[in-house]
Amino acid sequence: MSNPNLKASSLSEAVARLEACRLFEGPVKDFWQLFARTCSEIAGANGGRVIVRSEGQWRLAAAWPDPCEFAVPMTGAAFEALAGQALNEGLAASPTNAAHLPGLLLLALSTGEEKDECLFAATLVPGTREALLTAGNLLRLAADTPLLYQRQRQLERSKRELVNFSQALEVLAATNVHTRFLGVAMALVNELAVRHRCTRVSLSWRVGSYLRVQAVSGTDNFEKRMAVVQRLEAAMEEARDQDEEILWPPLPDSDAIVRDHQAYAETERVVGLLSVPVRIDGEPRGVLTLERTEAFGEFDALALRVVADQVARRLDDLRAHDRWFGARWVESARPWFSQFLGPKNTWLKVAAIVVTLFLLFSVFVPLPYRVDGSFIVRAEQLMHLPAPYDGYLGAVKVRPGDLVKAGEELVRLDTSNLLIELASAQAERQRYASEAEKAEADRKLSDMRAGRALEAQAQARVNLIRYRLDRAVMKAPFDGVVVEGDLRERLGAPVRAGDVLLKFSQLKxxxxxxxxxxxxxxxxxxxxxxxxxxxxxxxxxxxxxxxxxxxxxxxxxxxxxxxxxxxxxxxxxxxxxxxxxxxxxxxxxxxxxxxxxxxxxxxxxxxxxx
Structure with a gap:
């Protein structure tokens, strides 16, 4: 069976194109455009359309060569009846009696969706029944092409998802080695840089109300106030504000705002830029930004989204536990305060309430007040024990802090010199007494009186020496404690009369x-x-x-x-x-x-x- 409207070369080319449609790997929009053209050429139609019923109305999906040049109206009860026949029987035709008028051919298409109603409409001249049936039999070969395309896309999607999940598991295995937030962040950016052939991968995390760069691949330390870091954070904020993946250069059908990404790429001379939010419970907490020398595609964004979703929870938990306890308490208290004060400006409201309560407390609540000073413990009786005469230390019985009883020996002076002086004084007294007695026997009154006076002088000296011998041993006058005077290192050292040797105090x-x-x-x-x-x-x-x-x-x-x-x-x-x-x-x-x-x-x- 042949179509008189097609040449053999055109038919073979159309069949090859139909085969290309079945193997097409591009976006859906381009597929339907190629499919409409291919089916139109196979059928030898003047024009072709792919229409889909949506919300009770037929909507145009693709057209060839121009949607405005379709010669047959596709509205009204007659068209709806013809469309219903095509959906039930697979093919429906609306022929014309005149050879120069176009006829309408409707072909039901298989898309794999249960509720999807999709038709291919073609206009042919002449529009006789024979011509329409001949073209329809040829188009039946293409009825399952959309289904094959959808299955091919699903197969490719499954392969990509398998690759993405395996890659995510490998990245998780590399990051699970570390137990601190910065260690996991550095392992993540370095692993992504290697797998996606990136020149630089950066991870930012929310600090307060803004994103701050936490890790950069291949860099342990970086200055957070550098202009390049600030521009990078602005691009990350752009992705977080829109809560979607942003590519630079953008995809043709993308409506995302990429002003900060464009500015960063032009300033840093980056060819490809991709930012993916890291979400926790649907809220972006951080952003991953990849840079490389070639542009990113849609599949790169999908792969990175899987990785971000897998590592998000671990990063968030480590970030919460790595901070000091005060920051953890503040973060845990914020949801509780938000329930009563509202989610906006929560801490400002809490601060206002705390300041107000503090001022009221400061003004109206009396507190006990105490005056600071210093003190010293003193005793009612504190005795100083001085040296009774010039001499030398003979023995020390106590040290500071020792408790002693009344009459207990404390310090003894050396008495060897005093004993010598005592013997000399006693001998001198005896000599003067003998001289006085001799003068009395010789009746020399003046010599006798002089001898008696010298004898009395020697006796006074003896008494002084004996007094000093009695004072050579210093004893405790009462029960107490030695407060001051460590004389153990001064044994044998000379002392002068009046030098304070010990301070002795009562404990009562x-x-x-x-x-x-x-x-x-x-x-x-x-x-x-x-x-x-x-x-x-x-x-x-x-x-x-x-x-x-x-x-x-x-x-x-x-x-x-x-x-x-x-x-x-x-x-x-x-x-x-x-x-x-x-x-x-x-x-x-x-x-x-x-x-x-x-x-x-x-x-x-x-x-x-x-």
Missing amino acids: GLYVEMRVPERDVDLIGRSKTADIAFTTRPEDNFQVRIDRLEPSAVPDREGNFFVLRGQMSGTAEWLRPGMTGVAKVEAGHRSFLWIATHRLIDFLRLRLWW
């Missing part, structure tokens, strides 16, 4: 002497208690009952101080005179605002009054 009757700056003395005029903490035991606090406030100030290098004397509520075995620490004297209740500002206000009053 200890009191606390507190020093308060002059500027705060008006605040403690009626204070009765204070708390102290020792430098040696800062973990323990002790309460002190204030007995009196000295009426006059004591000058010091840091200013004048007033002295308060008080008694501790309890005693401790480790308590010793001379211990120091920090004292806090009760000064009533004040508002937090007064506590925070009274120093400044007092300073301004002193400097600005006139």
